[in-house]
Amino acid sequence: MASVTIKNLKKKYGKSEAVDNLNLEIRDGEFFVLLGPSGCGKTTTLLCVAGLINPDDGEILLGDEIVTSREKRLFLRPQERDVAMVFQDYAIYPHLTVFRNISFPLEVRGVDKEIIEKKVKEVSESLGIGELLSRKPAQLSGGQRQRVALARAIVREPKVFLMDEPLSNLDAKLRVAARAELKKLHERIKTTIIYVTHDQVEAMSIGDRIAILNQGHLEQVGTPREVYENPANIFVASFIGSPPMNFFPGILKREEGIFSVDLGFSKIPLPKKIESSIQKKGISLPLEVTAGIRPEHVEVVKDGQGLIRGKIDVIELVGKEFIVHLDLSGWSLVSVTSATLELSPGEDVGVFLDPERMHLFESNSGKTLLQS
Ligand SMILES: Nc1ncnc2c1ncn2[C@@H]1O[C@H](COP(=O)(O)OP(=O)(O)O)[C@@H](O)[C@H]1O
Ligand SMILES: [Mg+2]
Structure with missing residues (x-):
């Protein structure tokens, strides 16, 4: 050895x-x-x-x-x-x-x-x-x-x-x-x-x-x-990951002490942990970023008042899960969700992108903003 x-x-x-x-x-x-x-x-x-x-x-x-x-x-x-x-x-x-x-x-x-x-x-x-x-x-x-x-x-x-x-x-x-x-x-x-x-x-x-x-x-x-x-x-x-991570261009901002990423179709407040990463890296805001979220961290909610609106394009059944292809005002997004929900193509649904699970990359370098 x-x-x-x-x-x-x-x-x-x-x-x-x-x-x-x-x-x-x-x-x-x-x-x-x-x-x-x-x-x-x-x-x-x-x-x-x-x-x-x-x-x-x-x-x-x-x-x-x-x-x-x-x-x-x-x-x-x-x-x-x-x-x-x-x-x-x-x-x-x-x-x-x-x-x-x-x-x-x-x-x-x-x-x-x-x-x-x-x-x-x-x-x-x-x-x-x-x-x-x-x-x-x-x-x-x-x-x-x-x-x-x-x-x-x-x-x-x-x-x-x-x-x-x-x-x-x-x-x-x-x-x-x-x-x-x-x-x-x-x-x-x-x-x-x-x-x-x-x-x-x-x-x-x-x-x-x-x-x-x-x-x-x-x-x-x-x-x-x-x-x-x-x-x-x-x-x-x-x-790494299948189906692959979803990516969106966005702007990372700080307004009144609160960090958020503006994806155009929605502005998502970010958890506190982003602050120390940004300070460590000495990054000045606003910054062009690429936000990433894995399909398993995208939740589809029937009706889902108050959430981002999406329309279901296609649903694939894979074992006990659905792979749901969504249209978010022109952006496509994939979610993996339990097949217990009753979903149908064409349906309007609420979409929850878990901010705790959101990845942020500097658009220019492609490098993550979440690690030192
Ligand atoms: N004997 C060779 N002559 C010329 N180019 C080669 C040769 N072997 C590999 N390459 C090139 O080197 C790169 C790496 O090849 P390789 O190590 O075989 O990749 P992988 O195993 O990851 O598919 C490729 O662009 C390939 O075309
Ligand atoms: Mg090889």
């Missing part, structure tokens, strides 16, 4: 920065997720840690050991780093049995036959593929093949696992099950995992902490809860 430290990592392809000065400290034993849209630099980062790419600049440490350093002209080859990588297109050998697919990395290292037998048995049983050892990959389902790839990585007992969208070839149902299994496995073996995905739901459900990347740079690192409740900027706020 080992921590992974990434310092000022840079990798360019031509003129474009695939990874732009990335800094991360991944703790020993952590299930750490790299999350971001396609092309944001996740795979490149992982390949740098694996030693399959030599970056243009920066340093990488596994535990206390420097494995990459441009400055010190140091670069350990992949086989000299104690990491195991599981790719999206998990390369398992079609002509080898499941047993030999799993035992291969140990054979290469010249491990004793008996020890190999024992380890392959242990690992394959823990992944529920103990019965399949004599089969060839063609005789396996996608999920089983994926486990063979995982077993092969685990059997090596590396210090760190690097996983690049390892579940993305599975169908939705299997993916959810495989995700839960992986999480359980991690709880048992406690080896550091760096897990790459573009799927925010997956990241939120599996990660101890998540790093959100965008165009090669780091937007935020935190626990799933932290990045969900306190997104550092508009990018993170809009990337």
